[in-house]
Amino acid sequence: MESLEKILQQHPFIQGLAPEHVQLIVGCAKNAVFEAGKFLFKEDEEAGEFYILRSGKVSLEIYTPEYGPVAIQTVGEGDILGWSWLIPPYFWRMDGRAIETTRAISLDGKCLRGKCEKDPKLGYELMKRLANVFEQRLNAMRLQLLDIYSIKVPNKK
């Protein structure tokens, strides 16, 4: 079996990180598998994990009283999942549900926060990488918000 370290190093999110930093991260890592239909997390639960997704597909859903769960986004191979572990008060803001068998490396959020506090260089590097992901997701969300395939067009000036 491949070592966690090796798997991590090959993941787009971790790729190129200094070996000593990967070492630090490995200290917080464990393997995780979710069968289709299983929840990785649910809204309002404590956000303990940061997932590095290896394969499969996870649907991010917000529960609405009228329509039930509405899927907002899906993430999968090569993506990361979850930043609530980083942002107080560390609770999940939506449901994460595997829609295919999903393999991930689960990083312990508390552990990772600790390492980042101790090693600001690692912390900054991770923050830069996360900021990149935020930017991409935000951009995609903006495009999604435009509802470009809708027949109705907002009135022009």
Next chain:
Amino acid sequence: MKILIRSNFDLLLEALRKNNYKTIGPTVRDGAIVYDEINSTSDLPIGWTDKQDAGNYRLEKRNDDALFGYVVGPQSWKKFLNPPVYKLWQADKRGHNFEIIPEKIEETKYAFIGVRPCELNAIFIQDKVFTSGEYVNKNYKLRRDNAFIVAVNCVESGGTCFCVSMNTGPKAEKGFDISLTEIVKDGHHNFLIETGSEKGEKILSEIPHRTAVQNEIDSGNELINNAAATMGRVLDTSNIKNLLLNNLDHPQWDKVAERCLSCANCTMVCPTCFCTTIEDTTDLTGEHAERWQKWDSCFTIDFSYIHGGSIRNSVKSRYRQWMTHKLATWHDQFGSSGCVGCGRCITWCPVGIDITEEVRAIKESSK
């Protein structure tokens, strides 16, 4: 070079009519010189001239009896070659189906009398648009092939003229059947006459004329040179394509948009503007439909409409489209400028927007 004397001018018109041409030329109507059917010299604007400036046009009496003593009016020959409105076809319902009956192309042979060199160049430009590509506008081509062109060189220039800048005048160099230079001097009133085609030679052979003497030729040249030297406007065309295309966001577009009424006058009077739209109509029974082609203008908001809205929503963008097309992208599309320097867009703009000034403003601020 030959001489046609003024008193024989009617014979030229007669010869053309005898050869089955419908003679179209300048005539005075509603305070302007327009192009219409003319039956004799007396229909021409004898002794009239036009004073032109930005947003300003008026006829004045000359102190001679020149036949072509004006510059250009609001109309151009495109109204005959590519009429403002015409039917393309009709369709009649047959049960669930319908049959399309193409409109017969009108085969009138026109003789255009008094085509200015700038206008002649405008015709060449529209030839490129309608007949040089993969598809040919049959209606245009037929009318064009049938047309007989009597060009008249300019011996005076108008207040908004800039053909010298556009290299389209004031002398017609090619593409005419007959060209004339009108000389009214020392009690003589003659036309220097040149032929540019076999058709032209044939017509000339049917009317009395004599060989020109050197000083007549010199007089003609002098007059044309004088017209060239007194252009009302100048347009610096050096590097103009890049200048405009590199300045698509220039503040001058906002400035001109504050004045522009988006009225489309400039496109209607422009001898090269070729845009059209189609209109599909049905009668009340719903059994009979027609398709009409009409002149259109990039200044209308619907011109660029696609599902969702108009692409060129602002006046700024529409003016920019018109001007950059005319002076810049036309080069890419048809290998020449789309402007011939006739000055009509300046004269007939209700607020006096001057294309030469607009270019200058961009040029000067980009130095």
Next chain:
Amino acid sequence: MNPMIPNPYIIQKVKKETQDVFTVELIPAEGEQKFSFGAGQFNMLYIFGTGEVPISISGDPNKSDVLIHTTRTVGTVTKAMSKLKTGDTIGVRGPYGSTWPVKEAIGNDVVIIAGGIGLAPLRTVIYEILRERESYGRIAILYGTRTPEDILFKRELEKLKSRLDLDVQVTVDRAARGWNGNVGVVTTLIPRARFDPKNTTAMICGPEIMMKYSISELMKSGLSAEKIFLSMERNMKCGVGFCGHCQYGPEFICKDGPVFSYKKIKHLFGKREI
């Protein structure tokens, strides 16, 4: 032949694809004319008494006996078209315009990115490249639309998905539970697709803003502008370069386009109100 005169075609079949998208199959009313066209070309379709609209061809370029158009009811003409029945007549002028670089892409990986009704003109490419599947490298078909109900050509997509030599990804902007596919805009599929950026031809069709985002994602992954192709839309009246409506800078969408390499129109693309 006068390019302004429509030719009569008979509707063989009308098929409702989704709530607002339908497909018409046409055959020539007279004779046994074949209709040959290139992937990416369009026709001007005339509905008696209503008007004429440019619609891209969505059928197989190698089947010249039937002419297939897939369109969405967005205006009066398409609405009238959607109400036509088998046996009715439609006027056809065309085919017009440029084609997708199907031949030029031989030997390359191919990424097809479609948004909404943009899948219709790109379906012609899918037919073409699958006919010579072995001439191409990896092929990714990335398709985004509004909801699962709006997915076009569902059965065909399912069939394509089951092939091992194709990477077919579908995503929707919103979905209720029960949809087990992707949710998110089509651009999110690009980083997940596998292709060699140094040797890939991308073909994009969809709303202009979706193409803009897709281009930026493709460039980020290393594709060069001359290997990215897109299909543009502008107002069109004649289809043959006479009416002036479809001008896009120096280009006429009707005859220079609708398919352009991004490199060719880069200086205009995204410029406002051009």
